[in-house]
Amino acid sequence: MKEKITTQSIILFEKKGFSQTSIQDIVDVLEVTKGTFYYYFSSKEQLLMDIHSDYITNLLERQQLILDNQDLSQKEKLSRTIRLLVTDIADKGPSARVFFREVRHLANDNIENIKKKRDQFRLNIEKTVNEGVQQGEFRKGLRTDMITFGILGITNWSYQWYKPDGEVSIDDLVEIYVDMILKGIEQ
Amino acid sequence: MKEKITTQSIILFEKKGFSQTSIQDIVDVLEVTKGTFYYYFSSKEQLLMDIHSDYITNLLERQQLILDNQDLSQKEKLSRTIRLLVTDIADKGPSARVFFREVRHLANDNIENIKKKRDQFRLNIEKTVNEGVQQGEFRKGLRTDMITFGILGITNWSYQWYKPDGEVSIDDLVEIYVDMILKGIEQ
Amino acid sequence: MKEKITTQSIILFEKKGFSQTSIQDIVDVLEVTKGTFYYYFSSKEQLLMDIHSDYITNLLERQQLILDNQDLSQKEKLSRTIRLLVTDIADKGPSARVFFREVRHLANDNIENIKKKRDQFRLNIEKTVNEGVQQGEFRKGLRTDMITFGILGITNWSYQWYKPDGEVSIDDLVEIYVDMILKGIEQ
Amino acid sequence: MKEKITTQSIILFEKKGFSQTSIQDIVDVLEVTKGTFYYYFSSKEQLLMDIHSDYITNLLERQQLILDNQDLSQKEKLSRTIRLLVTDIADKGPSARVFFREVRHLANDNIENIKKKRDQFRLNIEKTVNEGVQQGEFRKGLRTDMITFGILGITNWSYQWYKPDGEVSIDDLVEIYVDMILKGIEQ
DNA sequence: GATGAATGAGTTTTCATTCAT
DNA sequence: AATGAATGAAAACTCATTCAT
Secondary structure (H helix, E strand, O other), X not given: OHHHHHHHHHHHHHHHOOOOOOHHHHHHHHOOOXXXXXXXXXXXXXXXXXXXXXXXXHHHHHHHHHHHOOOOOHHHHHHHHHHHHXXXXXXXXXXXXXXXXXXXXXXXXXXXXXXXXXXXXXXHHHHHHHHHHHOOOEOOOOOHHHHHHHHXXXXXXXXXXXXOOXXXXXXXXXXXXXXXXXHHHEO | OHHHHHHHHHHHHHHHOOOOOOHHHHHHXXXXXXXXXXXXXXXXXXXXXXXXXXXXXXXXXXXXXXXXXXXXXXXHHHHHHHHHHHHXXXXXXXXXXXXXXXXXXXXXXXXXXXHHHHHXXXXXXXXXXXXXXXXXXXXXXXXXXXXXXXXXXXXXXXXXXXXXXXXXXXXXXXXXXHHHHHHHHEO | OHHHHHHHHHHXXXXXXXXXXXXXXXXXXXXXXXXXXXXXXXXXXXXXXXXXXXXXXXXXXXXXXXXXXXXOOHHHHHHHHHHHHHHHHHHHHHHHHHHHHOHHHOOHHHHHHHHHHHHHHHHHHHHHHHHHXXXXXXXXXXXXXXXXHHHHHHHHHHHHHOOOOOOOOHHHHHHHXXXXXXXXXXX | OHHHHHHHHHHHXXXXXOOOOOHHHHHHHHOOOHHHHHHHOOOHHHHHXXXXXXXXXXXXXXXXXXXXXXXXXXXXXXXXXXXXXXXHHHHHHHHHHHHHHOHHHOOHHHHHHHHHHHXXXXXXXXXXXXXXXXXXXXXXXXXXXXXXXXHHHXXXXXXXXXXXXXXXOHHHHHHHHHHHHHHHHEO
């Protein structure tokens, strides 16, 4: 039931937004009562926190798998990270959108926790770019922090407009963005 | 007074979000009453609509000035458009953030109107890129629609993280992004 | 202007009801402002009072003309009074409906005043019936007070359903009701 | 609790009118909160609709019992219908008054429903009168539709003035009106 | 595990009214 | 005579949350 509630919430939060979705809306779809909700979650925000936590934890894990692979060039690591982010649109579109849009609704305590992990993810990218610069794969003199934000902008923005049933496939999109980004920063 | 309300609303909407900001919050700061608010606006959403409308209208106008300048290369037009977007962070950060984050809260009728203009802005960029391709300034075979979304991603994402009092100036940021984008797509 | 406001108010009060009609609604139609309204009337209720007062005063006057005519039998006086009430649907439908429906919204002080006149009108009818009984035109032993309420019920109820553009003319309706009532009480 | 709310609402709606009665007024008497009200009713209008629906449904049922009795003459059926309406003043005065006065406040969708049933009630009376004419109990040539409105006028108007503690009993009033109406239309 | 009743604090909105100009 | 800005009190309604069962 807990899982059902989470899944349904994500769908509704994505469609209507966190504050526009009431607990009632969620439990109505599942045909249970509000009491049930509060049996599993201590508050609405707690649920949002869970969603965020699950999402970023999973993302970080998968990023780590890429980074741990010693055989890969920095270019390759970066490409795979871009792929990681963009492909999530297909698999986890709603979660991702909730993740990007609704951070604001987390209370201060929780927000720190999530922010730390988001920063971790970003800094991992930055580190990859930095090493790529040192190893001559990327241009010297890049402001790698700004570049990293730029990379995240390209990928994350896609959650705002990408339609899975459009004419461009996820694979094509990954290729286009990898190409644009690498050309933008390589030697 | 109408202007005061709008200005104050933008500040609060940016800080707390549209749905987390009550009319009471707004009028409290201005030391007037809710009645005053409803004297000038027919609803909370109407106010949000005004904010959106003002923002996008102004942006489109300034974009048009760039596009109308016949002497500029497509690269130059693109650079100036990027500058236009990024510099708005300094001048109109709060408005911009409200614009990007709170579209969801516009009702259906209004949303169409705004969407049309947002699309117009995007398609204007796409057209510039297209012409740049035809005139040999940019690489052949680019998916210019996806590239355009990428450009918007880089610039618009900056509203999420850029702090005006940080170590990087707006001008530096513009230069970094112009460089990254042009390298990413030029011949 | 005062007259214009009154006329327009009656139309709106009839269509939407007194409490569903705002001062704003009234002045909007006349393309003036609320200030104008308060220049002529001290309150919304004052306006309603005026409407009531005008209506009942005029009705009483016309009733008096009938009663003062010494040549008429009581039957004839009663017939003419019925005609008086029913024909007002055509001429003054809206005022009449407002008069019957919205008394409740008068404040206590005013209500007394109007009630007194309404009672006067009713008691005049009762007196006519009484004299008719004494003069042998109507049956002995009638509860003339109840009969009078019955007569008023028949006529006043017509404001609830009568449509001027229906198949029955006002004159026909008067004839039908006079006939029904007289047969109902005559010797 | 739902029933308590309904009962109390009827009392208040009768005393002060629907729009002059706030949800707060209702729940104050019951010493519960507004939340409780909205737990049972989706809106103020929904409550009014319930009241109307209950009233007219019950009235129609009781009318049907009269009409189904094959042994009764049309005169007798008509008398009993008049009794049905008038006696409700004693038993259900407040509901009845709310029913007659506040239809206007039902929204369009609901109003249709109620109107249909009110019309049904009226047409049942008209049918009785019609059959009475055919069977020679009532005069030939009557406009039975107008007559029916007249009958309803007499009975319904009593809700406006009848005081249960006055000098005339309900039974007397029924007798007076039955007499007046039958004399008014019989052969 | 789950329900159903109830709460209370807050939300947007309405509107008669006032008053300086 | 009339306006336009502002008020303040109240309205209907929402909703996260609690808790006894």
